[in-house]
Amino acid sequence: MSTQLSHLGNDEADATARLMSASERLMAEAARLFPLAAAQSERTIWLEAMIDEVPDYLYFKDLSCRFVVANRAITADNGRESLVGLSDFELHPEATARHFFNTEQEIIRTGRPMLDMEDQIRDAAGNLKWMLSSKLPVRNGNGEVIGIVGTARDITERKLAESLHRGQADLLKMIALGEPLTDVFSALILLIEAHVPDVTGSILRLSPDGRHIVNGAAPNLDAGYCRLIEGLEIGPTVGSCGTAMWRGEPVIVADIETDPLWADFRHLALGIASRACWSWPIRSYQGRVLGTFALYSRETGEPSAECTKLVGMATHIAGIAIERKEAEDSIQYMAHHDTLTGLPNRSMLDERVASAIEAADDRGGSMTLAFIDLDNFKLVNDSLGHHAGDELLKIVAARMQGCIRASDSIVRLGGDEFVILISGAMRRGEAVEDRLRSVREAVAEPVEIDGRSFQVTCSMGVAVYPEHGRNVSELLARADMAMYRAKEIGRDAVQVFTFELADRAHEKLERQEELRRALAQTEFFLQYQPQMDLVTGRIFAVEALIRWRHPERGIVSPGEFIPLAEETGLIGPIGDWTLRTACRQNKAWQLSGLPPIVVSVNVSARQFQERDWVERVAAALEESGLEARYLELELTESLIMEDVQQAVETMHRLEQLGVHLAIDDFGTGYSSLSSLKRFPVGRLKIDRSFVQDLPGDSDDAAIATAVISLGHLLQLRVIAEGVETREQLDFLREAGCDEIQGYHISRPIDAMALQALLCLSEC
Numbered sequence: 001m002s003t004q005l006s007h008l009g010n011d012e013a014d015a016t017a018r019l020m021s022a023s024e025r026l027m028a029e030a031a032r033l034f035p036l037a038a039a040q041s042e043r044t045i046w047l048e049a050m051i052d053e054v055p056d057y058l059y060f061k062d063l064s065c066r067f068v069v070a071n072r073a074i075t076a077d078n079g080r081e082s083l084v085g086l087s088d089f090e091l092h093p094e095a096t097a098r099h100f101f102n103t104e105q106e107i108i109r110t111g112r113p114m115l116d117m118e119d120q121i122r123d124a125a126g127n128l129k130w131m132l133s134s135k136l137p138v139r140n141g142n143g144e145v146i147g148i149v150g151t152a153r154d155i156t157e158r159k160l161a162e163s164l165h166r167g168q169a170d171l172l173k174m175i176a177l178g179e180p181l182t183d184v185f186s187a188l189i190l191l192i193e194a195h196v197p198d199v200t201g202s203i204l205r206l207s208p209d210g211r212h213i214v215n216g217a218a219p220n221l222d223a224g225y226c227r228l229i230e231g232l233e234i235g236p237t238v239g240s241c242g243t244a245m246w247r248g249e250p251v252i253v254a255d256i257e258t259d260p261l262w263a264d265f266r267h268l269a270l271g272i273a274s275r276a277c278w279s280w281p282i283r284s285y286q287g288r289v290l291g292t293f294a295l296y297s298r299e300t301g302e303p304s305a306e307c308t309k310l311v312g313m314a315t316h317i318a319g320i321a322i323e324r325k326e327a328e329d330s331i332q333y334m335a336h337h338d339t340l341t342g343l344p345n346r347s348m349l350d351e352r353v354a355s356a357i358e359a360a361d362d363r364g365g366s367m368t369l370a371f372i373d374l375d376n377f378k379l380v381n382d383s384l385g386h387h388a389g390d391e392l393l394k395i396v397a398a399r400m401q402g403c404i405r406a407s408d409s410i411v412r413l414g415g416d417e418f419v420i421l422i423s424g425a426m427r428r429g430e431a432v433e434d435r436l437r438s439v440r441e442a443v444a445e446p447v448e449i450d451g452r453s454f455q456v457t458c459s460m461g462v463a464v465y466p467e468h469g470r471n472v473s474e475l476l477a478r479a480d481m482a483m484y485r486a487k488e489i490g491r492d493a494v495q496v497f498t499f500e501l502a503d504r505a506h507e508k509l510e511r512q513e514e515l516r517r518a519l520a521q522t523e524f525f526l527q528y529q530p531q532m533d534l535v536t537g538r539i540f541a542v543e544a545l546i547r548w549r550h551p552e553r554g555i556v557s558p559g560e561f562i563p564l565a566e567e568t569g570l571i572g573p574i575g576d577w578t579l580r581t582a583c584r585q586n587k588a589w590q591l592s593g594l595p596p597i598v599v600s601v602n603v604s605a606r607q608f609q610e611r612d613w614v615e616r617v618a619a620a621l622e623e624s625g626l627e628a629r630y631l632e633l634e635l636t637e638s639l640i641m642e643d644v645q646q647a648v649e650t651m652h653r654l655e656q657l658g659v660h661l662a663i664d665d666f667g668t669g670y671s672s673l674s675s676l677k678r679f680p681v682g683r684l685k686i687d688r689s690f691v692q693d694l695p696g697d698s699d700d701a702a703i704a705t706a707v708i709s710l711g712h713l714l715q716l717r718v719i720a721e722g723v724e725t726r727e728q729l730d731f732l733r734e735a736g737c738d739e740i741q742g743y744h745i746s747r748p749i750d751a752m753a754l755q756a757l758l759c760l761s762e763c
């Protein structure tokens with residue numbers, strides 16, 4: 001056979017040359033093996049015999065595309081004795097044959113080979129096969145094309161593996177893109193059905209309670225059958241799937257008709273002409289059973305090893321899909337719910353308020369937001385610990401949820417803050433306060449945590465759409481504002497928002513800003529009010545009293561700004577400033593040669609409760625160089641009574657520093673005599689209110705006398721404040737009071753004036 005390839009391109013010439021040289025080598029090999037077969041006819045016989053041994057298809061066709069030579073592989077696969085003289089039209093369906101014919105005619109017409117073509121054919125046994133084929137022109141000695149030579153190789157397995165890979169990749173992509181689980185399941189089942197002949201797949205899931213069958217997908221299984229098995233309780237003999245889920249292991253039923261596992265359900269399966277059902281559990285990464293992947297077959301029997309391997313892949317992918325969906329669902333849940341109480345959270349509130357507003361607009365109606373804050377929750381947290389605080393929140397949340405109507409929602413904003421959304425208008429004659437009463441009452445029911453029983457109340461602020469705000473943040477801010485007002489008026493109350501409230505809050509905010517500025521720009525200063533020993537007549541101490549030199553309002557008294565400073569937390573830095581300034585001033589008086597006196601500084605509750613308060617007192621003393629015995633801290637009765645245990649501890653630490661402690665405003669609080677005994681204080685200060693009507697008011701006279709006696713019984717010194725008259729002084733001296741403070745001696749004065757006063761009395 002001679003070859004003329006000069007007219008072909010390089011690649012094509014190479015391929016053709018390879019094929020031709022392979023034939024030549026084949027012939028040379030035949031000549032080497034059979035040197036004695038010299039005659040051409042004999043050589044042809046040997047050559048054909050050799051060609052028949054090749055497992056790939058090898059053939060030669062003439063110009064009309066009829067087989068001239070065809071090896072055994074192609075002949076047998078076509079179910080023939082010989083293909084010589086036949087065309088593809090006699091072997092394949094019309095469309096396939098036409099495709100082959102057109103390709104081959106093109107090769108003959110152009111003289112160009114066609115290499116590595118992939119074609120799908122059906123063999124004589126009816127099996128679909130994928131073939132990789134190359135076809136090349138064959139020329140005679142004159143270079144004329146006289147036919148084609150073709151080779152083809154069965155690549156069905158490789159194609160199946162490729163399609164399986166592609167299918168898996170597509171499935172993983174679907175999972176990654178979060179496509180619906182039923183779509184992923186259906187694609188998975190179709191993939192397996194495409195690779196396992198004559199089976200119908202199904203995926204079932206296990207219900208969240210771990211007890212019931214839930215349909216996943218079964219694109220080719222009878223829908224009526226699927227409906228009938230939905231919700232069945234899994235168990236030791238519940239067909240293949242119910243049993244596989246129950247056992248957590250594959251259940252291969254080769255014959256549904258006889259297998260006892262199907263006793264109660266075989267009529268269902270036989271109704272859809274299924275004779276075998278093989279079910280494998282789908283598991284989570286940690287091994288939890290999530291569902292089953294099952295294959296139904298019309299024939300009795302067991303799955304092949306290949307099928308079992310494929311299903312292994314399928315259950316793995318189904319497990320990933322379900323776990324991902326569960327993770328997605330739980331992320332969604334967490335994004336919209338509070339983990340502690342299980343109530344919806346702020347993001348859910350936004351959505352619900354938006355749709356409640358929409359509904360109100362549609363009906364021309366309204367909706368209401370109630371902002372709820374537990375009263376003194378911090379106290380529970382601080383005194384009983386965070387565990388108790390968390391428990392309380394859970395209990396209260398459940399109680400509130402139990403009180404609201406199905407159409408309303410309750411949300412935890414965070415901490416001890418909740419919001420109730422009341423959709424729609426109130427009923428005729430019903431006020432919002434009535435609607436919220438049951439919630440307040442439920443909250444106020446006694447709570448028992450860790451063996452301790454106590455009660456909490458709550459304060460509520462209400463804002464109504466559309467009167468009080470147009471959107472969720474406006475409504476929430478206004479309900480919050482109203483809630484603060486409810487706290488201000490004594491807690492355990494409901495306050496509906498009003499625009500006057502908003503003005504007040506705005507004003508407050510402005511004053512708060514002014515306070516900040518005052519601190520930054522040192523607009524504060526101290527005045528000092530002398531305290532006199534009634535026996536010696538000596539000024540032995542002064543009380544430091546803060547003042548604010550406001551740029552527009554002039555001197556502002558502490559009674560006006562201390563409560564706001566306490567509320568906003570600014571009392572911390574303001575109190576520090578007072579303490580440091582008073583210590584520095586006292587030291588300065590000492591350094592100026594005056595006899596040492598004690599400076600008394602007021603301490604607010606919030607300051608006193610700060611964790612590092614004692615350290616801050618120590619720092620003020622150290623910084624000023626003042627000895628601790630020349631500093632007295634005035635604590636009010638009510639401050640101490642907020643948390644007696646804690647207060648006594650802090651007082652002892654202060655006592656260890658060496659500072660004096662006094663109880664201010666004595667008589668206005670509720671200190672019990674037993675607790676008073678435990679306070680390491682040196683002085684009681686009779687409140688001004690009991691002094692101002694002395695000596696005329698017999699009640700006040702009795703109280704003042706009693707406080708003096710009580711103080712002395714406890715070995716405390718007693719000072720009376722607000723002494724304005726000689727008569728008051730005389731009465732107090734007569735009653736045994738040790739010391740006095742008041743306008744009668746001196747109004748609060750600045751440091752220079754006090755220095756002069758001290759100098760006058762001492763020098």
Ligand SMILES: Nc1nc2c(ncn2[C@@H]2O[C@H](COP(=O)(O)O[C@H]3[C@@H](O)[C@H](n4cnc5c(=O)[nH]c(N)nc54)O[C@@H]3COP(=O)(O)O)[C@@H](O)[C@H]2O)c(=O)[nH]1
Nearest residue numbers: 545546557558559562578602603604721722723724742743
């Ligand atoms: N936490 C802090 N509280 C402080 C500080 N400085 C003052 N205060 C507290 O503010 C309240 C008002 O104080 P103020 O306007 O300074 O009034 C004090 C005296 O001026 C007033 N006083 C004294 N003598 C008389 C008198 O004869 N008549 C009369 N009508 N008033 C008099 O009494 C106030 C002192 O009270 P007290 O502290 O209870 O001794 C007041 O509660 C201050 O405590 C501060 O720096 N921090």
